[in-house]
Amino acid sequence: MSAIADVARMAGVAKATASRALSGRGYVSDETRQKVVDAAALIGYVASPNAASLVTGRTKSIGVIIPFISRWFFSEILESLEQSLLAEGYDMTLYNLPAHSAERERVFDFFLARKRFDGVISVGVELSDAEVELLHRLGRPLVGIGGEIPGVHTIAIDDIAAARLATEHLISLGHTDIRHVGGDQVDQMDFAVHTKRLTGFNTAMHAAGLSRDGRFAPCAFTVPGGYETGLALFGNPHRRPTAVFAASDEIAFGLIVAARELGILIPSELSVIGIDGHPYAEMFRLTTIEQHPRNQARMAVESLLGALEQPSAPVTPGLTRAPTNLVMRSSTSAPR
Template identity: 80%
Template sequence: MSAIADVARRAGVAKATASRALSGRGYVSEETRSKVIAAAAQIGYVASPNAASLVTGRTQSVGVIIPFISRWFFAEVLESLEQALLARGYDMTLYNLPTHSAERERVFDFFLARKRFDGVISVGVELSDTEVAQLHRMGRPLVGIGGETPGAHTVAIDDIATARLATEHLLTLGHTDIRHVGGDQAHQMDFAVHTKRLTGFTEAMRTAGLPTDNGFSACAFTVPGGYEAGLALLADPHQRPTAVFAASDEIAVGLIIAARELGLHLPDDLSVIGIDGHPYAEMFQLTTIEQHPRNQATLTVDTLLTELENTPTTTTTHLVTRAPTNLVTRSSTSPPR
């Protein structure tokens, strides 16, 4: 069986350099890394993960817990997490984490405890203090995406500020009769995303001196949800607003479809803005606040691997890195007629 010494000799580098190039730990120039990888491929060398683990104490594996894998935001994050981890030489094990239940307890009590992960990434899951403490006891550094998690470093947009910005865009255009269509307050996503986006809307309206009574309609965070809410909100021409802030791009797309079905023209009869940066946004010429889930994923991987290199595995850092968002203006919004 080929050994690391054979790879080093063929690549014309020291054994330590060849090891760094193949493991992804420590600095190696891209030119040298390419030479070492090519040499390893030529002689069929494959590093033993078990041997590397014995030497370094690392498994080069990360556990990822996530509530959904089919919804757009989560699918974008998941794909980018995998790409970023693979590029850094790490494997990924995925756990589709249910709400608080016996199945969720088994993930923490059995699977995460049995598997030897170097760290854990939590995507859109509001972990309890007990669950965070359990990960720390197992020596698992934790980085989250989607909201603040006490005892962990998290990457998240500011949902209140983002919703406020979306509403302020409509206000700046001159709209005063604005409604918010968002998630049901009685059935929250983790980290109270529905409430935070309603709060941002309410703050912007009150700052502008405008009423917020009857300014909110609840629906599912889906295109059909937005469509149903749109039909109900826009059907009566005497009660119809001039603008709508939708809590997600999918809701906004559903609203646009409903508006067209009712004979309305955007943006002459109605302005609509969403949040996300979904591919549908460009297709429907939707003005939106982009939140870049792929960038959030890459930043999360960088954060986790930095913690692995620079801090003890029992870190209890409580730090939030705010992921940037940006307004993209398209033809779904304009000043009111």
């Protein structure tokens, strides 16, 4: 393999000059630069990132910790992260770590502890103080998406407000028998997303004087999860609610499929609202609160790379709220 020494020799300059010519740092005359560039192109020289990292301490590579890949929110985040990072010349290395996994300690000690990454983005994973501390000690900036991590800049929507807005939408249509179908606590999601959405629901219901027990139905955070819960929830016509707020669009789809199977008309007999802005929402005509994960990912990359360029001014720990918006379709209406 060709090294920079070969390029330098071929161009008739010193290694140092060749390095400066190719990296653009320091003074090099245009004439010399051209000679070096030509020589490099001729022998197909590519710099070894390892050697460069060794001396600069920078790897141009970002580690991403994420608990799921296949769920919609997470795959959107991932696609967007990869795009943004690649555009800035960064590699993205992926660690798919379920929240309560045995692999987790190993990844932190063995993979992240090494100096392989310039920074880390943690998506929907709650980090322990020790884990945050480890990353900070390495001098590596850390940005979170999807929940708050103490001492770390995180990007997240306001889950409580979003849930409240969704519930208020149903209330404003005149519904009084409203249920919330959301994640159960054994789900591997962190950040108490479930709890927050439930809190927003309860707050809105309480404010409208509608609070009562038994309005929350726990559910796996997937389409089949919503489906199963829907069958159980809508099975008995006498105890059926007129409206349901699903904690995610995927749950909402499951609920809609279940309702349709039971012959329940949407929205006249049952209103359904979700949270996410999933691409299938259009097809199911689902009213939902969009949360634009790709946008959240872009914000995270921007924050992280900003911190990398300004190592002096560390990322302000704290929360940046990502915007959400209500999209009305025909899965919600006034009750009959």
